[in-house]
Amino acid sequence: MPTSSTPAEKKITLASLGEFGLIASVTAGRTQPASTLLGPGDDAAVVAAPDGRVVACTDVLVEGVHFRMDWSTPEQVGRKAAAANLADVAAMGAVPTALLVGLACPADTDVELLQGLTDGLWAEAEAAGAGVVGGDVAASAQLVLSVTALGSLDGLDPVTRSGARPGDVLAVAGRLGWSAAGLAVLGRGFRSPVAVVGAHRVPEPPYAAGPQAARAGATAMIDVSDGLLADLGHVAVASGVVVDVRSAAFSVTGRLADVGQALGVDPLHWILTGGEDHALAAAFPGSVPEGWLVIGEVRAGAAAVLVDGRPYEGGPAGWEHFSR
Template sequence: MADTGEFGLIARVTARLPGGRACLLGPGDDAAVVAAPDGRVAASTDVLVEGRHFRRDWSSARDVGHRAAAANLADIAAMGAVPTALLVAFCAPPNLDVRWAEELADGLAAEAALVDASVVGGDMSASPTLTIAVTALGDLGGRAPVVRSGARPGDVVAVNGRLGFAAAGYTVLSRGFRTPKLLVEAFRRPEVPYFAGPEAARFGATSMIDISDGLLADLGHIAAASDVVIDVQRELFTVPGQIRDAALALSVNPFDWILGGGDDHALAATFPADVALPAGWVVIGTVSDGPAGVTVDGRPYRGAGGWDHFK
């Protein structure tokens, strides 16, 4: 990248970033212009740091681009909004191969295109640590945002998307293996149910969250914000065959992945009990009165509960 230079790199990367429906003015000026038909903008930021969130010997640059975009787009979907645009800050060592940055841009663009969003701008800097920081914007479409503080006693808890796959893939990679491919690929590139977020909002979801740090940890945010007890019932889960087999082979409790694993970016939401849930949502628990917290089968969970960057 030192040979290409900052502005040469910007030109090469932005050439790979097509505009989406909401992009009125893309890269090339001091700021982009993004349509906001609703008059409000949902916004979220997330960061990926090499050695903390990804390893180049585990994931390609394109994989990292998909993950970086997905982590932010999922947050927008969890508010009940439709993602419209991404801003990307890219910090890298000068000796990084310029092709890595180009392939990162390809991954970002491809993931954004799944929701007809686009990368509209950002910044670059030299840094000893490879870091990608992404800000996502979204359109609420005239609806109120679905916040964490809306869960009410009597609601049901439901999820949409895969749980435990990325965590299982991480464990597989950390043990030095590259198979099962399904689990490893789930860690490299999450499959996010983006459109389930706005649909849940239309069906009356009372609260919602993106599962990035683990189901129990993230439900804990809803429980704390809503001042309720959320009880998750294991009998309501189906343990996928490849997760069950991998857990047996690696001597892991599969529920440690399902309940405590993050990075699948599934969505969890609460709904009134009398609401017919939209397709793809599966009930996994209930909401009740009591000291705010999350239980499993009525008791505190003794296994891994989720991820905390500073622990």
């Protein structure tokens, strides 16, 4: 039986395991989807692109900016990192196929933490039908994840931000405001309600809704990562239109309403401006697919985002890294 004089169990760090030992550890026994023709282990991966086009995007997540290890488990951080990129692929109307992961961290980082991160990355990729096909590891003063996602358009045209037209209806798929509410709870030093805190730790993007919208004729689409109004602003500018959101379209019930009441915040503010839920917002020329909620309309005019016909006066429209 251990005594007070027994040495503590020594942690295995990246320095002791080594770069290639870590790679072997996190790739062993993993399965890949059919789109992965050649996975980890060579100079580069080979991923199928049946129609000759590849959708590609990348995000960088920095500890202390995008995530905190005292707020989330390593697996939750890995899932969130993957989801942020896979949602961007879906927002183009594409089906996710692969992730490439760049990891930079201190040499004394616990390998168990890194294993948790990669478990999360693999789990979220699998949930979206994609594989983790390669990456790189480097030394750094802090933990940084760089994730690149690839996707297949499967014969469809990409849905960009620039196609919205006057007369289109505006709709969303996925939840809004939950991650922002969870962040507010964590920022106050609490860990519950679990539903909203969990939404901040691990978003649930509606991956299948992206290709669904493309097949239904969506004219424009975007991943809601920085806040609904902020991201719709990109659509308005790219399309040269006015986007008018109807606040009455959103029903605030359950935990979101409870948290808003407890913290003295109008939950509608989280819905309109909160980021990191990774819902999808799209414009449609007519009826919207099942599962999408109509929240407004597109009109002619100088590029602008309105709420109930007026500029939003409840504060910043969303997150912008270099303005704070």
